[in-house]
Amino acid sequence: MKATLTLVRKDFTLFLKDKTAILLTFLVPFFVIYIVGNIFSGAGDNGGLSSSIKLAVYNESGDRNAQALIDGLAAEKSIELVQDTAGPGDTRIPFDRTSIRQGIVDHHYNFALVIPENYLKEDGIGLRLEFLSNPKNQIEAQIINGLVQKAIFTKLPQLLSGQLDTYQRELMGDQKYTEFMDGMAALIALSYEEVEYEDLRSNISFAGLAKLLSGDDADAESANGSSAFIEGIIDLDEDQVFGKELKNPYLTRMIGGYAIMFLLFATTGSAASLFEERNDGIFLRLLSMPVKRTHILWSKFIFNTLLGVTQALTLFIASSFLFHVEVFPHLLNLFVVSLFASAACTAFGMLLASLSRTPQQAQGFGTLLIISMSAMGGAWFPLSMMPEPMQLIGKFTLVYWGVESYLGALWEESGLLGLIPELSVLAGIAIGLNLISSWRFKTGDLFR
């Protein structure tokens, strides 16, 4: 026991001598809770979101009552409503059916609601709405679905106002309907002295009563409570723009994020290998030969990039055999995306090596940065769950662009041309990070 305690004391002594390790010990948990806290701290009052999800809406019917639904959606803090698209010059033009769908294809938003011309059912009471989606992130898709349904249920009485009265009049007959409404108006006027019978009678309708019953400001709970009754009268035609035919949509969506994290952790290990070679005197021997620093760095970069590609492709092919992720139809695209993603991740590893003095520092900084980038880059949670500033930062991480590239290849089944924007950013990241590392390697500790 004494020996154990002596060894524990030794570990603490060594730990306390490593200022970077001490710093990282506190920084890593701080960053993790900062990010997770920012994502989930607004869960109670904002539908689980710290900011809003874009939802495009097109009211094809032009009906005034349908506007109530749009107003209801606009009132949701978690939804950023988009009602028009870019026109010629700086102008904005209202959506039509083609442009609202194209917005999803062009990644301007992932969800759209169309209120069709004949949104009221002709063969009974009910609504017919169309919901277009690119549910590339399942959490986001579930949240937006819930919010749209809540808005629909809350505004249902107004949406159905005319239809309900017509339907009840037909059902009860004119006379009975009139007598029922007279009776209701008289009853209310008797109960509430401030209400004039004549005013009430001229405005009362069956839809108004339903509205009164459900409440215009009904909260989500009451709306959900009446959902069983209402569900039967709403047809929400869902049109999944991407990923509809995939056999394993959940894994297909997630695998890109994990592939990127995997690549990042693997390349952090490669950063440590640079230090091993330095400490073994290998660099000293190599540089005494007709070998330059750039030769060493390029060889490391190329080797680790190719190793990363091999590992990523193995991961995807295994997912195909084991879990039926559709990989083989997109193998070429996956190879290209993996090449660019691996190059960016390797460049990140090289940067770590160039900025660190010891392999332990590289490992520590690597862990901190990978966790932060994965959380903010959308590998764990959708970006829309984060505050706007964090979303912006997230878009500057290679994780975000890596995840988007893999989603493009596997989920949206984009061709190589469609992937050019994401691949360009990854290439830019790889080049930028390599330039910084090259500069740092000239002045840093690795070659000293």
Next chain:
Amino acid sequence: MPILQANSLCKRFGSTPALQDLSLEIQAGSCYGLLGPNGAGKSTFMSIVSGFLTPDSGTLSLAGKQLDPNDTAQKKKIGLSPQHIALYKELSAEQNLKLFGKLYGLSGKTLSQQIEYALEVAQLADRRKPPVKEYSGGMKRRLNIAAALMHKPQVLLCDEPTVGVDPQSRNAIFDTLLQLKSEGMTIVYSTHYMEEAERLCDQIAIIDAGTILRTGTLDALLQELPRSNLIRARASQLSAQRQADLARFGALSRDAATLELQTAPDFKLSSFFHWAEEHGLDPTHFQIARPTLENLFLHLTGKALRE
């Protein structure tokens, strides 16, 4: 013309000076020893010559031409055996040599011949296949040197090549280096073992704190010491009277078992032996020690070479 010439080399690591105004000349075909304690600047000098480090100031020339780390032709004239075992430990001796040979631009038959030559030098021809991690310390050290010979350099830099090896391997390394020297190769040999410098080197530079304190042949360096010999005897073999008599020849010191006599400047060895014979003392009881580089280092710096 010296094959390697350094003029006023300076190198600092942060605020720590590693080399301070270091100048030296190394003649072609000689073995030049850099003798100094750990941290003296020997490895820094080797690293600068090999192109790994750049000096802050000063010049370095190889065969009369300014040494340029980017000059491939110049680099091929130098072979470095680093202080570390700078080998890929998962690879075999043969694979390591092949890799380094290729990096020196060798190929085909020349490469194969040089691999065989290096394996012979390292005495590893029959152990060429196992990975280096399975070798003994001595085998690794020998291979570490052999890897620097793949391209037949004009100058071989050996940075403490015998650290941690057994006497047999040390002798094998010495034999190899003496053979290379006899073939005309210039060897720069850094060590903190004075007996190695004495055995191998024609010229020796005594270096400490990044500065060369003295340079010259072994004999010339030892001339720097006050002219005195050290005579040792076992205290038990001399009576108290005889021990007192010894003081006439110089300064006497003793511990429990040994008497040490630092002879006076006018000391004559013949007088000493005459005195011993007169008193019936067997001359074989006395050991006469020659001054060493260790004494010289102590004399110059006031500290031991390996403290």
